[in-house]
Amino acid sequence: MEQKKESLRIEIQGISQSFGEKKVLDNIQLNIGDGEIFALLGPSGAGKTTLLKILTGQLVQTEGTAKILGTDTKKLTDKEYSKIGMMLDTSGLYERLSCYDNLLLFTQIYGISKNYIEEALLKVGLMEAKKRPVNKLSKGMKQRLVLARALMNDPWILFLDEPTSGLDPASTREIHKLIFSLKEKGTTVFLTTHNMEEAEKLCDNIALLHEGNIVEYGNPKEICRRYNHQNKIEILLKNGKQLSLCNSESSAKEIYGYLQEGIVETIHSTEPNLENVFVELTGRSFE
Amino acid sequence: MNPKKISAIFQKQVKETLKNKEVLIQFLMFPILVVIMENSIKVEGMPEHYFVQLFATMYIGMAPLVSMTSIIAEEKEKNTLRMLMLSNVKPMEYLIGIGSYILLACMIGACVFAATGEYKGRELAEFLCIMMVGILISMLTGAAIGVWSKNAMSASSVSVPVMMVFSFLPMIASFNEHVKKVSDFVWSGQINNLMNSLGAIDFDMQTVLVLLANGGVVFVLFQIAYKKCGLA
Numbered sequence A: 001m002e003q004k005k006e007s008l009r010i011e012i013q014g015i016s017q018s019f020g021e022k023k024v025l026d027n028i029q030l031n032i033g034d035g036e037i038f039a040l041l042g043p044s045g046a047g048k049t050t051l052l053k054i055l056t057g058q059l060v061q062t063e064g065t066a067k068i069l070g071t072d073t074k075k076l077t078d079k080e081y082s083k084i085g086m087m088l089d090t091s092g093l094y095e096r097l098s099c100y101d102n103l104l105l106f107t108q109i110y111g112i113s114k115n116y117i118e119e120a121l122l123k124v125g126l127m128e129a130k131k132r133p134v135n136k137l138s139k140g141m142k143q144r145l146v147l148a149r150a151l152m153n154d155p156w157i158l159f160l161d162e163p164t165s166g167l168d169p170a171s172t173r174e175i176h177k178l179i180f181s182l183k184e185k186g187t188t189v190f191l192t193t194h195n196m197e198e199a200e201k202l203c204d205n206i207a208l209l210h211e212g213n214i215v216e217y218g219n220p221k222e223i224c225r226r227y228n229h230q231n232k233i234e235i236l237l238k239n240g241k242q243l244s245l246c247n248s249e250s251s252a253k254e255i256y257g258y259l260q261e262g263i264v265e266t267i268h269s270t271e272p273n274l275e276n277v278f279v280e281l282t283g284r285s286f287e
Numbered sequence B: 001m002n003p004k005k006i007s008a009i010f011q012k013q014v015k016e017t018l019k020n021k022e023v024l025i026q027f028l029m030f031p032i033l034v035v036i037m038e039n040s041i042k043v044e045g046m047p048e049h050y051f052v053q054l055f056a057t058m059y060i061g062m063a064p065l066v067s068m069t070s071i072i073a074e075e076k077e078k079n080t081l082r083m084l085m086l087s088n089v090k091p092m093e094y095l096i097g098i099g100s101y102i103l104l105a106c107m108i109g110a111c112v113f114a115a116t117g118e119y120k121g122r123e124l125a126e127f128l129c130i131m132m133v134g135i136l137i138s139m140l141t142g143a144a145i146g147v148w149s150k151n152a153m154s155a156s157s158v159s160v161p162v163m164m165v166f167s168f169l170p171m172i173a174s175f176n177e178h179v180k181k182v183s184d185f186v187w188s189g190q191i192n193n194l195m196n197s198l199g200a201i202d203f204d205m206q207t208v209l210v211l212l213a214n215g216g217v218v219f220v221l222f223q224i225a226y227k228k229c230g231l232a
């Protein structure tokens, strides 16, 4: 965590949270920088939503301090709220109102032009469903509408609680595309997920949360490389023969030979995915 | 407080209620009923506009209370209220936005009663004032229950019996002396007494005190509910 202080948008220092006897978060330390896409990964019940609630001022932590945009999360005001967007673990949409009316309410609250509504609907591909009441939308459409609402005020930080949980692959891709497009604008994205692939694909940094502790932190690809104990390369040849070679100079020559002969079907490294890393760290499977 | 936010909440509530049968029926049932009853039932020796006064009192006890409770409880349950708070809508802005909508809707209902009762001049002014006071106390009671409950189910399990007590007490009191003694200390009882002397209201101390005390108690209950449960 070597970012400069000024470019930090989220700072978490020694956050602990207990509900009665139960300690849900234990001394969490995290920094998230400008324009970073960050995922908090953990199985259900790990405390992801709890941390997100603390960061957005919905819950006051038992111990520690958290700051967003330099302000203590216990003292968030208009100024900070106007710079953050949020997708909670429930939609928070007015089911009887149309997509348009749901967004209209928030343009009025933020005091911004109505023109943003159509812009936002276009961005998430809901223009056709503009007048449809929310209770007639599919789950994926609802989720995109929530995202549109979260982007309404052009936020600096976007908090997304399990944005793709329970969605079909097509809707998931749409949402990932949107999240990526935000990165180009420099928006910081803090998301929680229990989908490892999502985290691997989207994020600059991830933290693995297990029983209230962060058991691993860093760039997902680097983490996977770090846990590549076997450090082998597996090759499948066109004749069906499977080889497992050490990642060394002599193997490189051997592979080069196969490649020149044109008999290679596939080459894989034995790098684990995040799921394997999690299992190794906690001795538990993820779902 | 920001009038723009209050007006935004008000507007969304107008649209929502038009599509919410449970709340809509609260606003419409008694005004429609009174028009039908007044025009279809004429019994010899019945006091003039008997149904108007009876139903108006019941309307005050039910519509503002039940609609306020169910709107708040539903918004809590569906997390829409939390979203509003996170967009920095202040609790007071929200309550005033919703409250002014319910007040308006119920006052429109009150006008239907007034028209059916053919009130004019002083009578009309008194009638509307009484309705307004009653609606406000009833709304605040509803808000306290709504804030107290976690979801729509638990809210209606409290609001329905409370609403029954307030709206039926004055009617029962007119048949039973013992109940009347109790009813005179309850706001809906006093509202009913005022209704019965429309056009010649001479505010006595007890009426004013009972209304103030009831309003005060409800306000304190609301404050406790709010401190304990918050809005979101």
Ligand SMILES: Nc1ncnc2c1ncn2[C@@H]1O[C@H](COP(=O)(O)OP(=O)(O)O)[C@@H](O)[C@H]1O
Pocket: A019, A024, A042, A043, A044, A045, A046, A047, A048, A049, A050, A051
């Ligand atoms: N308000 C609360 N009171 C008591 N326990 C809670 C509360 N909120 C969350 N918890 C508990 O904290 C744990 C973590 O919950 P949560 O943060 O929602 O997990 P996640 O979002 O990772 O699935 C769960 O065991 C949950 O039961």
Ligand SMILES: [Mg+2]
Pocket: A048, A049, A050, A089, A161
């Ligand atoms: Mg969660």
